[in-house]
Amino acid sequence: MRCRKCERAAVINMRQHKLALCGEHYSEWFLAQTERAIEKYQMFTRDEPVLVAVSGGKDSLSLWDALLRLGYRADGLYIGLGINEPAPYSDVSLEKTRAFVSSVTPALARGASVASREVAKQSPNNELEAASSPPPLPAMRQDFVPTLHVIDIEHVYGKTIPQIAREKTRGHGKPCAACGLTKRYVMNRIALDKGYAVLATGHNLDDEVAVLLQNTLRWQTGYLARQAPVLPASREGLTRKVKPFCRFYERETATYALVRGIDYIYDECPHAVGNLTNFYKTLLNQLEAQSPGAKLGFYLEFLRARSEGAFEQFNQVEALHECEVCGQPTSAPGRCAFCRMWDIQKVDRAVAR
Ligand code: Q46
Ligand code: ZN
Numbered sequence: 001m002r003c004r005k006c007e008r009a010a011v012i013n014m015r016q017h018k019l020a021l022c023g024e025h026y027s028e029w030f031l032a033q034t035e036r037a038i039e040k041y042q043m044f045t046r047d048e049p050v051l052v053a054v055s056g057g058k059d060s061l062s063l064w065d066a067l068l069r070l071g072y073r074a075d076g077l078y079i080g081l082g083i084n085e086p087a088p089y090s091d092v093s094l095e096k097t098r099a100f101v102s103s104v105t106p107a108l109a110r111g112a113s114v115a116s117r118e119v120a121k122q123s124p125n126n127e128l129e130a131a132s133s134p135p136p137l138p139a140m141r142q143d144f145v146p147t148l149h150v151i152d153i154e155h156v157y158g159k160t161i162p163q164i165a166r167e168k169t170r171g172h173g174k175p176c177a178a179c180g181l182t183k184r185y186v187m188n189r190i191a192l193d194k195g196y197a198v199l200a201t202g203h204n205l206d207d208e209v210a211v212l213l214q215n216t217l218r219w220q221t222g223y224l225a226r227q228a229p230v231l232p233a234s235r236e237g238l239t240r241k242v243k244p245f246c247r248f249y250e251r252e253t254a255t256y257a258l259v260r261g262i263d264y265i266y267d268e269c270p271h272a273v274g275n276l277t278n279f280y281k282t283l284l285n286q287l288e289a290q291s292p293g294a295k296l297g298f299y300l301e302f303l304r305a306r307s308e309g310a311f312e313q314f315n316q317v318e319a320l321h322e323c324e325v326c327g328q329p330t331s332a333p334g335r336c337a338f339c340r341m342w343d344i345q346k347v348d349r350a351v352a353r
């Protein structure tokens with residue numbers, strides 16, 4: 001397969017776009033599409049500081065990389081969950097994130113390429129090995145050096161996610177509910193406290209469509225009303241949340257990471273194995289194999305219907321209260337779910353934060 005633009009060996013063939021591209025032209029295309037999504041959905045401007053939630057995985061590291069190359073003022077936030085059984089998932093993901101920062105920081109300073117052929121060679125995708133040279137980077141601003149914020153949950157709150165999950169009913173079975181609540185809280189808190197205009201996450205099209213299918217099968221109209229590339233800061237205490245990669249297939253973000261030489265953690269969190277979202281992803285992949293573009297069509301048509309007001313009546317902002325401990329918005333009076341789960345009692349916002 002040859003690149004549509006230059007006849008070099010293609011690293012990816014996107015059937016839904018009928019487009020095959022080499023590493024250099026794919027990087028260009030990927031960055032242009034990212035920029036287009038940011039502008040189309042009015043996510044943020046070049047003057048606004050952006051906080052990227054990074055997990056060490058391909059999506060979040062690619063997102064941070066792409067935003068930096070596009071000239072946005074993007075910092076990273078890594079949340080250490082303490083998930084190291086049965087495999088050292090958290091330790092390895094922090095290592096990968098730190099390695100990314102140290103590889104990209106000097107590159108940003110000198111405007112050089114960080115693409116690594118070594119990583120491309122390790123790729124299971126043989127086409128990538130055919131890429132003859134690492135693609136050059138687009139011009140990037142020289143006046144910004146990104147910061148990585150690391151919040152270690154055990155260090156700040158006294159327990160790892162698996163430990164708190166074992167203690168609380170919320171964590172029965174898998175720790176995902178406790179983990180999700182904690183991550184959402186900490187991301188919002190740090191974004192607000194450190195003055196970021198917006199919080200960006202690396203959710204890709206496969207993630208979004210799996211959630212969409214899940215919510216549609218159950219006609220969760222409230223969730224459908226709130227599923228969007230941009231979640232505005234609907235009230236004080238909540239930050240704007242955006243998903244610049246929501247139109248990229250998972251294999252597209254993986255290919256960008258490989259082409260750019262980003263070394264990410266390949267393994268999923270051990271608790272993600274066998275979850276419902278992965279089951280829906282498998283179903284949707286079967287659909288996509290029969291009908292290329294089906295996932296993208298499902299998502300974009302949903303966004304169109306949503307923008308035409310199909311779910312407007314279900315988009316009710318709950319009457320929110322202020323948590324009596326940390327001050328964060330909460331649906332019921334008293335302590336918020338986070339402060340209750342972590343048993344934060346007193347008005348000590350330094351601890352809650
Ligand atoms: S990190 Fe946390 Fe996920 Fe692992 S424990 Fe579940 S929610 S699966 S995105
Ligand atoms: Zn090309």
Ligand code: ZN
Pocket residue numbers: 323324325326327328335336337338339340352
């Ligand atoms: Zn609280």
